Amino acid sequence: MAAFDRVCAYARSVLRIIDARTGEPVDAAPARRGLTRIEAHPGGFDITALRVLLAADLLVRALELGGTPVWALLDAEREQAELRTGAAALGIRPFEDGRDAASGLGEAQVIHVVREGGAEPDGVRVAVAPAHSEAPxxxxxxxxxxxxxxxxxxxxxxxxxxxxxxxxxxxxxxxxxxxxxxxxxxxxxxxxxxxxxxxxxxxxxxxxxxxxxxxxxxxxxxxxxxxxxxxxxxxxxxxxxxxxxxxxxxxx
Known part of the structure; x- marks a missing residue:
């Protein structure tokens, strides 16, 4: 592809992610400048949970780089302190507490980042495969x-x-x-x-x-x-x- 064509493709580009429910790509920000809500569902504290939080963090960063406003939430019923400490150590920016957060802010998209095989909330679902660590x-x-x-x-x-x-x-x-x-x-x-x-x-x-x-x-x-x-x-x-x-x- 010629350099000019690459620049044109870049100008038209949009972040697309695979919805784990359908296996099809969807626009992470379907409305220009519309708010996207990212909810991280890490489950219990382990290396896979950190991978879930990291995936959510990267999604937030990518959307913000594209000019999309983002509302990032953490939905965790247990081990919140451990999750937040582990996330901070990895340079993951803080999430708001999503357990009691209400919708209705006019978001154009809701994306749930979950463990593979985990809960299936409504909305687009981004699944994260398990991770294991053999070395501290x-x-x-x-x-x-x-x-x-x-x-x-x-x-x-x-x-x-x-x-x-x-x-x-x-x-x-x-x-x-x-x-x-x-x-x-x-x-x-x-x-x-x-x-x-x-x-x-x-x-x-x-x-x-x-x-x-x-x-x-x-x-x-x-x-x-x-x-x-x-x-x-x-x-x-x-x-x-x-x-x-x-x-x-x-x-x-």
């Missing part, structure tokens, strides 16, 4: 755990082991150092084609592995100015929430 995160940066969770699509069961966490930690350290180095160069705009690739990936049912793939390409793409690499990573991180600018000013 230890002293690793919680952002590395977030990155490890982003590495697989939410519909795919995830088995986290020590190797996966170590790889995520190494990638996070490398990218943060690279971003800090690129920031020292003159700023350059994100190439239209790269921006379109990023948006195409995350607006396709929140394909986060696709977004990460674009960043891996940008990291070593020939003839791409470092200032453009920096702007690309900073832009993508508004969705990813990995604090990729963490090391700015830290390098000699």
């Amino acid at each position: 995160s230890g002293d690793a940066d919680p952002a590395a755990l977030r990155l490890a969770l982003l590495a697989r699509r939410r519909s795919v069961p995830l088995q986290l082991d020590a190797a996966a966490l170590a790889d995520a930690q190494d990638t996070l350290v490398r990218w943060r150092r690279a971003v800090a180095g690129w920031s020292r160069q003159p700023s350059r705009p994100i190439p239209d084609e790269v921006r379109a690739e990023l948006r195409t990936a995350w607006e396709d049912d929140l394909d986060l592995p696709g977004v990460l793939g674009v960043l891996r390409w940008v990291e070593s793409a020939p003839d791409l100015p470092d200032g453009a690499r920096f702007e690309t990573y900073a832009y993508a991180d508004r969705l990813l929430g990995l604090d990729l600018t963490h090391d700015l000013g830290a390098l000699p």
Whole structure:
């Protein structure tokens, strides 16, 4: 596809997600500027619950980047304190308490983010496959755990082991150092084609592995100015929430 065609496709793009009830894609924000309510239903506190909350957080971020107002709610009858603490550690922004929240704010869309095989509330349902962890995160940066969770699509069961966490930690350290180095160069705009690739990936049912793939390409793409690499990573991180600018000013 020519660069001009990619830019046009980007301009017309809209976030579409798979409704687990029907298996069909739906617009996450069917009305322009209409309010979308996101309800997270994590169940009990475990790694799958954190994956549910992360999926909801990413959905909120993607909608906000597209200019859609969002109302984010947490529907949990137990272990709320543990869920909120775990979510905060992963850089998941706070949700309002949704147990007693009433509708009627004129929302154009209601999306429920649930465990695969979990409750089936009314409205669009986004299902998150189970996750299991064989290795404690230890002293690793919680952002590395977030990155490890982003590495697989939410519909795919995830088995986290020590190797996966170590790889995520190494990638996070490398990218943060690279971003800090690129920031020292003159700023350059994100190439239209790269921006379109990023948006195409995350607006396709929140394909986060696709977004990460674009960043891996940008990291070593020939003839791409470092200032453009920096702007690309900073832009993508508004969705990813990995604090990729963490090391700015830290390098000699």
